[in-house]
Amino acid sequence: MKAARFHAREDVRIDDLPEPETREGTVKIKVDWCGICGTDLHEYLEGPIFTPAEAPHPLTGERNPVQLGHEFAGQVTEVGRGVTGRAEGDAVAVEPTLFCGDCAECRAGLTNLCRSLGFHGLSGGGGGFAEYTVVPASMVRPLGEVPTDLGALVEPLAVGLHAVRKSGVRIGESAVVFGAGPIGLATVTMLRAAGVTTVVSVEVAKARKQLAEQAGASVVVDGTREDVVDAIRAEAGGLGPDVAFECAGIPAVLQIHLDDLVFSEAYLTGIIGYLGDHPATIGLLADDLIDVGFFITTRIKLDKLVDGGFHELIQNKDEHLKVLVQPWTTGRGRPANRSGGSN
């Protein structure tokens, strides 16, 4: 089968690999769609970061080249021995966290903080930029009637949901989200779904400012055109927003001194991934409580991953939001499991 593997910085190849075999406790997934994540781009441009370069990853025993792709959904085509509750033909998304189950964090249920943390599609053991991948049955999240292209968005959406949950924000409160990339917009989307009445999006790129409005931002503030603090206060009141999310990944947003925390008594935290947020994300999609079809701005075939995906995103980042990759180069160009999202 065809599968994209990270060999080294700026060296991601579409390799011909044997189809992976289903083992006890695992299921084989025929991938319909897999999204390109900012993490994939960072790995391509600056990596190896997450992928195991020097030593094999402790949880997979693999090192580079490893298969990429951790934002994917597809159909179960084979169910391994000992797996119950999963059947061939199930449409599924995947919560790709790899954890040891034995460290203090895992034993406390905080598996996303595992000391050996890895991800399917970054740490070995398979990945979604491939025709097939085999995952532990425990990673599988049934999509029900949610189409698999939206299913490929569940992973980044779950990051936004996890952030909103961890923020403690409540219905009727106000929020600011810095950056309107996929994670920023997932956060805006989840804030709106949580009943947050004022959601200020801070973004400078024209195309993304429009997407922020589409995601439900009450107002979009452009720091190159106006004073961000003044604009936020005008929207959220003089006290400032109840919560703020840094999703831009630029140091300017996080110029925080400890004295700022003392004199504001604000709480500062970070999040890594998600922790059981996939089912609620799928539930929000299934019940039409969030509308995210517009996240999908581009669809490409797997053989175009590097040029049509990575390079296109690097050169024209602001024109794209989520690029979905279809691993099947033959057959239907527009599969029946495709939602009405834009292209």
Next chain:
Amino acid sequence: MKAARFHAREDVRIDDLPEPETREGTVKIKVDWCGICGTDLHEYLEGPIFTPAEAPHPLTGERNPVQLGHEFAGQVTEVGRGVTGRAEGDAVAVEPTLFCGDCAECRAGLTNLCRSLGFHGLSGGGGGFAEYTVVPASMVRPLGEVPTDLGALVEPLAVGLHAVRKSGVRIGESAVVFGAGPIGLATVTMLRAAGVTTVVSVEVAKARKQLAEQAGASVVVDGTREDVVDAIRAEAGGLGPDVAFECAGIPAVLQIHLDDLVFSEAYLTGIIGYLGDHPATIGLLADDLIDVGFFITTRIKLDKLVDGGFHELIQNKDEHLKVLVQPWTTGRGRPANRSGGSN
């Protein structure tokens, strides 16, 4: 009357001042005891920091020299016009926060975050290192049967209570407190009163290590003799403590990188002062739920404030915890309102 005033760095004088007059909405307090705070020492050694040097403080209209002393308790001797519920002879402590009442923070009830924040005893308008001081009646907190030497501890204890409340720690959880000065030990004390089962105190000074045990620390860790992280894990479990408090004021404790917050999903915050924590603190004292008499390691008269107080604390800091100052140089050496504290 005699009152200590901050004139300039290393220039605190016991001045002869007219007795302050009670105005509408205020009460006059005859000070029994006033504690020396670390903030007073910082002001003396490195100030002006809090005291208004260049411009008058917006809430008091005063600039240096201002009266010092914000940890005090005493007797009401006069009640101003329009004041209800307070009477001559009441034993009272004072919540010394000065706030404008009009900024967004004040309007949200967060008066300790007031944009013009000040303190009685630092920002003008009087202070507790004096025979008398006149305060707004709204600052007064009745002590009931709690003696006024313990009443002078209410202010620093309220800082510990505020920190413990803001931390969200719950009964049965674990905590670490860095530093066993007055605020660190107030925090240890409040954690024990909150039912926290494991309270690790981290301290290097011999005398303070003993005080930490007296305050109820389950174990005292000396970073110069053992690995602090290993020792904390041994007590609190591999996951580490549920909450940690930085009360040492040294940069080494707070070497925090944003990535640490991401991969631990820990919350970082700070606190400033207290917000309505005095009544609960007095309640804990009145009901003997906390035992803090041992905090008082030294008692001096006001005329010894600089040499016997500030300089003694600077030179032999670790041998003292709380130095209480008695403004009345004549009369009883051991007033009836004195508790059974040491010395």
